[in-house]
Amino acid sequence: MPRLFGAAALLVALVISGCSAGNPPASTAALTAPPGGVLVRISADRLEFDTSQLTVPAGKPILIAFENKESAPHNVAVYTDSTLAQPISIGEVFSGPDTKAQQLGPLAAGSYFFRCDLHPNMKGTLVAQ
């Protein structure tokens, strides 16, 4: 049995190191707003978004620059409301430190809901006005 414990511990250590080995951070500066649209930045660290409210112009294309600063994987998922019945844009889940761009089509004026699909406590409101 001690051998079994040893082999299992080694495997777990390998998996953890593989999961936590993040990619080098991408340059957020390289991301630019889409033509006629806006670039919105949001980041995640310590299982929290850096903001609980995003404001964007209504009727214009939006590019979300999402920076995940930690090894825990996150995404930004935008829904019409907190019932999650109608997704608008589901961002890729990725581990940090890394930054990914996410397109968000022109939105009608109103209030929307965003969250991390893995960690539902990470959430906020996106206001198009």
Add this chain to the structure above:
Amino acid sequence: MSSVTSGNGRVIDIAIRIGIVVLTLTTAAIHLSLGGLLFTMNAVGYAALAVAMVAPLALAERVRWLTRFALLGFTLATIIGWVLIGPRFPLAYTTKFIEVGLVALLIVEILRAHGGPVGVLRQLATLIPARFRWFAPSA
């Protein structure tokens, strides 16, 4: 693992148990890496059951059959939970693949330990109080 105790059967039993523990600890480590209370609790549950599967203690050995069923139920609950509300991303699919393999190994070990489906039912029947056991297979 009382039904097969010698020769190749013993080797197979050990290999199956090692597979179960390795897959359990692997999925525990993956869940731990995801962060958040739910994933951490899931990881702790898997780790505790993995330890219970191999702990060389008299009490743990006596209830090993129950531990197998607990781990099987825990794994199935995790898979079903993900199917219902879990996020879809590559690591999640990898984890579910591992968990399906874990379920398969657990079923094999359970069947080998109890000598087949009837033996499994008889063992499970011991969980039912005697006065309600009239409909269950006799032990």
